[in-house]
Amino acid sequence: MIRIENISKQLSHRILFIETSAALNRGEKIGLVGPNGAGKTTVFRMIAGEEQPDEGQVSVEKGMTVGYFNQDVGEMSGRSAVAEVMDGAGPVSVVAAELRELESAMVDPDRLDEMDAIIERYGEVQARYEELDGYALEGRAREVLAGLSFSQEMMDGDVGKLSGGWKMRVALGRILLMRPDAMLLDEPSNHLDLESLIWLEQFLKGYEGALLMTSHDREFMNRIVNKIIEIDAGSLNTYSGNYEFYEQQRVLNEKQQQAQFERQQAMLAKEIKFIERFKARASHASQVQSRVKKLDKIDRVEPPKRRQTVSFEFAPAPRSGEDVVNLKGVHKAYGSRTIYDGLDFMIRRRERWCIMGVNGAGKSTLLKLATGATAPDQGTVALGASVKLGYFAQHAMDLLDGDSTILQWLEERFPKAGQAPLRALSGCFGFSGDDIDKRCRVLSGGEKARLVMAAMLFDPPNFLVLDEPTNHLDLDTKEMLIAALKQYEGTMLFVSHDRHFLAELSNRVLELTPEGVHRYDGGYTEYVARTGHEAPGLRS
Structure with missing residues (x-):
């Protein structure tokens, strides 16, 4: 193909x-x-x-x-999410657009004198729309958008009012509907x-x-x-x-190539030693010449290319008290929408809680309450003794000074650290070589997130609160972060959509559902086994 x-x-x-x-x-x-x-x-x-x-x-x-989805979704505004998604389906989207224009015209009092022509044209366009299976297509477009977590209101609203992340979903939906x-x-x-x-x-x-x-x-x-x-x-x-098989196979291939390389190097060393030893003896001249020719003809095995892997080790975090944070009788609402109504939740030292819940269930709100970034309407939130808090949120990128380079910003935060450890830290999080001299203002959203996380982990807190920490991290950096957090001896509270991250790091699950809050001992893997689903609201 x-x-x-x-x-x-x-x-x-x-x-x-x-x-x-x-x-x-x-x-x-x-x-x-x-x-x-x-x-x-x-x-x-x-x-x-x-x-x-x-x-x-x-x-x-x-x-x-061929349908191509990339991160550059372009400008979207003036149409509904449904209309944008249907736009990828070819001729039917043009007919749908005209149908909507005619529907608007039919209720426009300023166009009453044109009504007969509008109604006649509407009949023609509607027939063409049915011929192209347009009504079924709109149903499928709504199914795709619902699968991507759009509410009916969001589907029919102006796509221009959506955030960049939701526009990405619209662009993805367009390709999926196109099939x-x-x-x-x-x-x-x-x-x-x-x-x-x-x-x-x-x-x-x-x-x-x-x-x-x-x-x-x-x-x-x-x-x-x-x-x-x-x-x-x-x-x-x-x-x-699949990817897991590829990882195993790549390691196996590297081992085999290394063994082959070492065998050939040993053989070459033996042959060269013979040539060096006997090249001056006339009695061995023909043998020496034969071996020289043999060496010239050998296809040399290259040593395996070593893919650069980075690792990051935490400095030991100071020990906190046994009770890390205690939420008692917490009420929280936004307008008429109640998020929490009398929540009691205690986190103890070395527990690693992952928070599960559908969009709008209050996952990020719980993190904000626990860190003091937002106050409860009623109830109390109390940090325990000797708790040193580290909070990674998406808005944390606003703390960066646009005029500073990556290295300058880190040096300002850690003036006693010295350049070598800060350069090593930057390399772990994907800033190697000249990247460290980039100004913060030119960094992408993902690069800013990595830099903020690097700074937070360089001087580790004993209570880490992480809101979607793996967004924008590539596979290698994500593996490095998981390996580092596995060794971390502090307490964690986090939200993530990455199932590998959830399974590797959680030892407690808090599930937020419309029926109430459910606690599970054991991590994400045990949660899936006990509930029969991988996320709230989904059934296996």
């Missing part, structure tokens, strides 16, 4: 691909992986025809439809809550076309893909199986 043949590609002074090939066939669901900056988005853009390789070619089978022969999805799991993520997972499992996707959510990728294409040092390497 789609073939990438002997392509080479250079961006500025950076070589992305060197004479490499890959293919996407019918029915395949492929995960595209590689470190940040390896060229994943460039692969998508070349398949979509938005970029060309410097050498080689990317060919798409004639007549094949093209091949889907290219660049980070579709970003900006989705857990319920939407699980719905999208089921949708893509049932999708019969070819799929090429990237995702920073390993669990999401594991459950969908049956093949991995890895970008590594200019090559596209293909592995059959």
Whole structure:
């Protein structure tokens, strides 16, 4: 269906691909992986025809439809979310737009004199809409939006009033409704809550076309893909199986290549030793010449390319008292909407609570109450003795000084630390080399989030409160963070839509439901086993 043949590609002074090939066939669901900056988005853009390789070619089978979702959703306003999603469905969206215009015209008192012509045209357009199965399409558009957690009000409201994250969902919905022969999805799991993520997972499992996707959510990728294409040092390497199999296979391949390299090095050393020993003896001249020729013809085995892995170790956090935070009789409402009505909740030292709940259940509000970022309407919130709080929230990025470089900002926060440990810290969170001299104002949202988290963990609190800490983190950085937090001896309260993060780090679950608050001893894995669902409101 789609073939990438002997392509080479250079961006500025950076070589992305060197004479490499890959293919996407019918029915395949492929995960595209590689470190940040390896060229994943460039692969998508070349398949979509938005970029060309410097050498080689990317060919798409004639007549094949391709849907491409990326993070740049463009300007959206003036239409409903339903209309925007239907826009990807081709001719029917144009007819739908005219139908809505005529419906408005029919109730416009200023156009009464045109009413006969409007009604006649409305009949023609409505017939065409039915012919194109438009009413069924609108139903499917609403199903897709509901799966992505849109309320009916949001579906029919002006999409221009939505946040960037919700506009991303609209753009994703457009591609899903289109159901093209091949889907290219660049980070579709970003900006989705857990319920939407699980719905999208089921949708893509049932999708019969070819799929090429990237995702920073390993669990999401594991459950969908049956093949991995890895970008590594200019090559596209293909592995059959899901992401977990790819990880195991890559380690095995590296071990085999290392063993092969070492065997050949030992053999070469032996041959060179013989040549050096006997090259001056006439009696061994023919043997020496024979071995020299043999060495010239040998294909040299390269040692495996070591992928840079980063690790981060916490400095020991000071010990807190046994009671870390105590919420008693807490009431909290926003306008007429009650979020908590008499909540009692105690967190003790070394507990790791993950908060589960549908959109609007009050997950972030609970974190704000526990940290003192918001006050209860009634009741009390008390931090325990010797508690040192660290709170990571999405608005924490506002604390950055736009004029400072990354290094300057860290030095201002930790004037006694010295440059070496701060550079090492920056490298762990994806800022290596010259990146550390970037000014904070030019950082992307994801880079700002990583920098704020790095600063918080450099001087660790004994009570960590994290609101979606893995948003914008790539797979390697996420693994580094999980490994570091596993060693952390403090207390945690967090919200995340990443199931791998939830399973690895939680030892308690607080589930917020319309029926009330439910506590579960044991972490996320036990919660799934006991409730039979992966998120509140969903059934397995």
